[in-house]
Amino acid sequence: MNLQRILYVEDEPDIQAVAKLALEMVGGYQVIICSSGQQALDTVGDFAPDLILLDVMMPGMDGPATLQKLRANPPTASIPVIFLTAKVQPNEVAQYQALGALNVIAKPFDPMTLAAQVQKIWDQQA
Amino acid sequence: MTDAATFADQLAALREQYAQRMETVLDDLCLSVAGQSIDIAPVLLANAHANLHKLAGSGGTFGFPELSRRARVLEITAKAWLDAGEVSELPHWEAWLAEVSALRGTLAVAGLSGVLVADVDSALPPKQASRQEKRTRVVLVDDDAQIGEELCKGLGQFGYEVSYYRLFADAEAAISADPPDVLVVDVMLQGQVPADGTQAIAALFARLHYTLPTIFITSRTDFSVRLAAAKAGGDAFLTKPLDIPTLAAHIDMLHREQEIEPYRVLIVDDDEVLAEYYRLTLIAAGMSAEKVCRPQDALTAMQALHPDILLIDLYMPSCSGAQLARAIRYEDAWLGMPIIYLSAEDGLDEQIKALDNGGDDFLTKPISDARLVAAVRTRAARARKVDELMSKDSLTGLLKHSNIKERMVQEYDRAQRHGKAMAIAMVDMDHFKRVNDTWGHPMGDQVIKTLAHLLRQRLRRQDSIGRYGGEEFAVVLPECDAADALRLLDDVRCRFGEIRFIHQGESFTVTLSAGVADSSQCADVQTLLAASDAALYQAKNGGRNQVRRFVGG
Incomplete structure (x- = not known):
């Protein structure tokens, strides 16, 4: 399956803007941004993304909690998820993968290569 | 316009917005912690930590990698304090505050307006070979x-x-x-x-x-x-x-x-063969590593080795690694010590429980040599950086007041034991206030940085240099008498006076005065310090732009 539709969940407006730009213009994906885990849960059904990018640390419902909710709901249970986090330690990647994430992208990310990073992870799981 | 050009333009615009917004964020952050003492309310510290975490995670994306890097270091320190339930010590807190307020500087990309051109006189004598690294x-x-x-x-x-x-x-x-x-x-x-x-x-x-x-x-x-x-x-x-x-x-x-000094690692594992294997792996990677097989020997070994990092096996017969970590953290001196657990356990719950007890990270056995080395190296490097942050003046990278005074005492005692002289020099810029008033504080900072740099360049590796006050520096010179110190500092004085600073098309020079004294003249380190201060006073009174040696009486 081709990667086309990405839902990006991130609470920071600056990062939202640069990620949208990078994924749309460099990667050519269709991108919708959500500012919170709750908003993502409300949006995910209609948008039906191929992939969800989830920031780990968000106020309220954080990334792992959002993932749990997604997994608990059959229509969204199998949508692949990539975490984004500012702290990536080797064992952390394994922890997030144990929770069911495809992989982890470290912040700060490089806007020039973000799309390529996402595509690479996508291709690996395909 | 091509897509690539549009992308670059939009990126540049976002970057601009980000920089502007971060100015406010950083100002608010500074305000929220400024004036707080070490018993800062945990909620304030937690808020600062959250902000630093965000900055660490975003700066690099917008072309401010230095902001990310520094925010990360500060974030880690704040996290350690939050976990420990208190700020470790006043000087650490003050250093942290200073670094937080310095974060704004990382947003200024084009640098300072002042440009310095070092005026070169080829007739200057070359560096003295004996002093030259x-x-x-x-x-x-x-x-x-x-x-x-x-x-x-x-x-x-x-x-x-x-x-x-x-x-x-x-x-x-x-x-x-x-x-x-x-x-x-x-x-x-x-x-x-x-x-x-x-x-x-x-x-x-x-x-x-x-x-x-x-x-x-x-x-x-x-x-x-x-x-x-x-x-x-x-x-x-x-x-x-x-x-x-x-x-x-x-x-x-x-x-x-x-040319960094090898990282020091202490391994605590009851499995002697495995501990030895880790030790050899780390040594092969250029580190210096020691092992102990009984947890009760760990503290003694730590005193001797002063490791940058501890590797602890999670399961040992007499106590768990987590208990050992907790016991180690009882010592204030080891609060900041990075601790990594090694264990065959891969249950997430167990690992989290272990981390709660004061460990920093977890490595699951079996672990590849390359990963062990990488994990240890990154954490040791980070620990060193944090340590440096705490003891060095943020503007000049020189030792802070209290650290240079400590060095004076150490070197004085050592000189007494070995029966050799050591010298202290006090260095002060002439009419520095005029520099600030005429050319502005950023230029003043530039002048201070330049002198700091020149001192580092001209002095020997074993010499210690500290920022003693605003524009005052203290230099500790082991195995050096007052006559040698005078020659050395006078060379610095000449060179410094020849550096032409340029600010918006106009140029100026700055001179310095210094006073030196050595330990053979003084009964204790306080007297020595007072003597070099008195010599500095004489240099100032004698018309400035000169180095004086203390003459007793």
């Missing part, structure tokens, strides 16, 4: 011969051995034949192939199969150049007109990183 070798490539020669002279004044090439191809031959310590490369190489210095460097490193510390210089300020430099693996990126002290500071930093 191995000089840092720099290869410089710039297609503009005039700029190249100016940089060459300027850096020469700071004591580097600079080879300048106009053509990258010529530099390449020299680099392959005898790799220098640091490369300084212009991004635009007009008429050369490739015409882009970042590409030339990337290709060179690919051919050499190793990389060298590299600083890119350019007159372009757009974001895409920055990214190109980052992709080529550049360690620093400076925009022209170049400020020589800043360039010199970058060269020093890169060079120091190369």
Whole structure:
């Protein structure tokens, strides 16, 4: 399956803007941004993304909690998820993968290569 | 307009917005912690931690990697305090506060308005051979011969051995034949192939199969150049007109990183064979490692080794690794010690419980040699950086007041034991207030940084230099008498007075006065300090721009 539709969940407006730009213009994906885990849960059904990018640390419902909710709901249970986090330690990647994430992208990310990073992870799981 | 150009423009605009917004964020952050004492309310500290975490995670994306890096260090410290339930010590807190307020500086990309040109007099005597450490070798490539020669002279004044090439191809031959310590490369190489210095460097490193510390210089300020430099693996990126002290500071930093003292690791594991295996693996990677097989020996070994990092087995017969970590953390001195657990356990719950008990990370056995080495190295490097942050003055990178005083006591005692003289010099800039008043505080800071740098360059490795007050420096010179100290400081005085600072087209010079005294004249370190202070006073009274030696009575 081709990667086309990405839902990006991130609470920071600056990062939202640069990620949208990078994924749309460099990667050519269709991108919708959500500012919170709750908003993502409300949006995910209609948008039906191929992939969800989830920031780990968000106020309220954080990334792992959002993932749990997604997994608990059959229509969204199998949508692949990539975490984004500012702290990536080797064992952390394994922890997030144990929770069911495809992989982890470290912040700060490089806007020039973000799309390529996402595509690479996508291709690996395909 | 092509898509790529639109993308670059939009990125630049976002970056601009980000920089503006961060000014407010950083101001608010400073306000929220400024004036707080070490018993700051946990909620305030937690809020600061959350903000620092965000900055660490976003700065690099917008072309401010330094903001990310520094915010990360501060975040880690704040986290440690939050976990410990208290701020460790007043000096640490003050250093942290100072660093937080210094974060704003990382947003100023184009650097300070002041540009310094070191005026070179080729008739100056060369450095005294006996005092000279191995000089840092720099290869410089710039297609503009005039700029190249100016940089060459300027850096020469700071004591580097600079080879300048106009053509990258010529530099390449020299680099392959005898790799220098640091490369300084212009991004635009007009008429050369490739015409882009970042590409030339990337290709060179690919051919050499190793990389060298590299600083890119350019007159372009757009974001895409920055990214190109980052992709080529550049360690620093400076925009022209170049400020020589800043360039010199970058060269020093890169060079120091190369010759870093081996990281010290202590392994605590009841499995002696495994512990020995880890020890040998780490030693093979250039670290210095020791092992103990009984947890009760850990503290004694720590006192002796002063490790940068601890590796602890989670399951040992007499106590668990987590319990040992907790016992170690009872000692204030070891609160900041990075602890990594090693264990066959891969249950997430167990690991989290172990981390709650004061460990920093978890490695699951079996672990590949490469991963063990990488995990230890990154954490040890970080621990060293935090330590440096705590003991060094943020503007000059010199020791802080309390640390230099401590060094005076140590060296005085050592000199007494060995029956040799040691000297102290107090250095103070003349009419420094006028510099600030006339040229502004950023320029004043620049002057202070320049003197700090010159002192580091001209003094010996065993000498300690501290920022004693605003524009006052203290120097501790082991195995040196007052006569030698006088000669040494007078050389610094001459050189400093010859440096021409340029601010918006106008130039000025600054002079300094110094007083020296040695331990043979003084019964204790307080008397010695007072003697060098008195000599400084005499130098000031005698008309400034001079070095005086303490004359008793």
